[in-house]
Amino acid sequence: MNLLERTHAGFAATFGHPPVGVAFAPGRVNLIGEHVDYNDGLVLPMPILAGTAVAWSPWAEDQIDAVALDFGNARDRFTIGVAQPHQPADWRSYLRGMAGCMAERGYRAPGAKLAIAGSIPRGSGLSSSASLCVAVGRALAAASGTPARPPRELALAAQAAEQEWAGVNCGIMDQMAIAAGNHGHALLIDCRNLSTQQVTLPSDWAVMIVQSGVQRGLVDGHYNQRRNDCEVAAAAIGVAALRDATSEQVEAATLGPTTRDRARHVVSEIARVGAAVGAIEAQNLPALGMILRASHASLRDQFEVSVPAVDALVRCLNTAIGSNGGARMTGGGFGGAVVAVMRSEDIAQVEAALHDGYRLPDGSTPLLMPA
Ligand code: GLA
Numbered sequence: 001m002n003l004l005e006r007t008h009a010g011f012a013a014t015f016g017h018p019p020v021g022v023a024f025a026p027g028r029v030n031l032i033g034e035h036v037d038y039n040d041g042l043v044l045p046m047p048i049l050a051g052t053a054v055a056w057s058p059w060a061e062d063q064i065d066a067v068a069l070d071f072g073n074a075r076d077r078f079t080i081g082v083a084q085p086h087q088p089a090d091w092r093s094y095l096r097g098m099a100g101c102m103a104e105r106g107y108r109a110p111g112a113k114l115a116i117a118g119s120i121p122r123g124s125g126l127s128s129s130a131s132l133c134v135a136v137g138r139a140l141a142a143a144s145g146t147p148a149r150p151p152r153e154l155a156l157a158a159q160a161a162e163q164e165w166a167g168v169n170c171g172i173m174d175q176m177a178i179a180a181g182n183h184g185h186a187l188l189i190d191c192r193n194l195s196t197q198q199v200t201l202p203s204d205w206a207v208m209i210v211q212s213g214v215q216r217g218l219v220d221g222h223y224n225q226r227r228n229d230c231e232v233a234a235a236a237i238g239v240a241a242l243r244d245a246t247s248e249q250v251e252a253a254t255l256g257p258t259t260r261d262r263a264r265h266v267v268s269e270i271a272r273v274g275a276a277v278g279a280i281e282a283q284n285l286p287a288l289g290m291i292l293r294a295s296h297a298s299l300r301d302q303f304e305v306s307v308p309a310v311d312a313l314v315r316c317l318n319t320a321i322g323s324n325g326g327a328r329m330t331g332g333g334f335g336g337a338v339v340a341v342m343r344s345e346d347i348a349q350v351e352a353a354l355h356d357g358y359r360l361p362d363g364s365t366p367l368l369m370p371a
Contacts, residue, residue: 064095
């Protein structure tokens with residue numbers, strides 16, 4: 001049974017009748033542009049095959065009755081506008097948050113019965129939470145029977161749900177990639193004005209995801225701290241956001257060593273996004289590979305969001321891929337997945353090298369998953 005069938009069947013088993021529809025939202029992998037979205041920067045994520053499905057049926061006005069098929073059929077029943085965040089934050093916080101944030105933004109608040117299931121490994125840095133919010137948003141929008149709104153409105157509601165209901169001061173990249181992206185294509189997002197441009201990769205390149213096996217732990221504190229470091233740097237330089245700073249300004253400003261390193265990463269990473277788009281358009285895989293490697297080094301050494309197991313996996317992949325591509329950590333960091341771009345014809349050889357050269361923390365060999 002695939003994800004949509006499983007969700008459909010789970011709805012029918014829970015509520016005793018089939019759903020009216022099943023909404024879906026993918027996860028995302030970020031090719032490049034890490035920790036720059038909340039600095040008004042440029043990012044280049046891609047939607048992935050794995051995602052979240054929400055089977056829905058309209059119900060009494062303002063009332064939600066939801067079942068989480070992946071959490072032992074746990075239930076959540078609440079009234080939109082009255083519900084409070086669930087403590088500690090879990091799937092219920094995102095669900096209640098998304099319903100509440102949509103109502104605040106003028107979506108008619110329909111009641112709905114919902115069954116939720118997903119295929120994104122949790123803690124993988126592939127945006128299972130933004131995927132959940134956007135999938136819930138699509139289900140509630142469909143249940144309300146009102147005309148579809150622009151993807152960016154759904155993305156902004158999903159970001160507000162994550163910030164206000166789960167306490168993560170996230171940027172807008174994940175929600176925009178998921179709400180506005182098309183599978184098989186990267187999406188260049190300008191996080192200052194939310195304009196987007198689809199970027200198509202050459203058909204003989206492959207974007208692969210590899211799980212490090214290190215789950216992202218309780219990192220929200222680290223994430224919010226990084227964001228705070230960037231705001232301190234921007235204020236000291238005298239710019240609205242690090243997007244507006246040059247490397248010369250970063251070097252000349254009065255900053256502590258850690259804050260300067262954070263700013264160095266952001267300014268250089270935004271430049272790398274532009275360079276990466278140029279390399280893709282020129283179909284220059286060796287150039288893109290070097291840019292991906294430089295991004296990883298900057299995230300590891302200057303932004304300090306990688307961990308040794310991810311560094312080792314990236315090293316192993318980069319050695320196996322050679323000059324025709326490259327790999328880097330992807331997402332918020334502190335574990336999770338790695339993204340690698342290579343020639344499609346090299347996938348089997350890279351996979352063989354990983355089998356010989358890398359073991360996950362549990363002793364198993366990592367898998368290469370197509371994005
Ligand atoms: C998380 C956040 C995003 C972004 C990335 C890092 O995924 O949700 O907004 O900041 O980390 O690039």
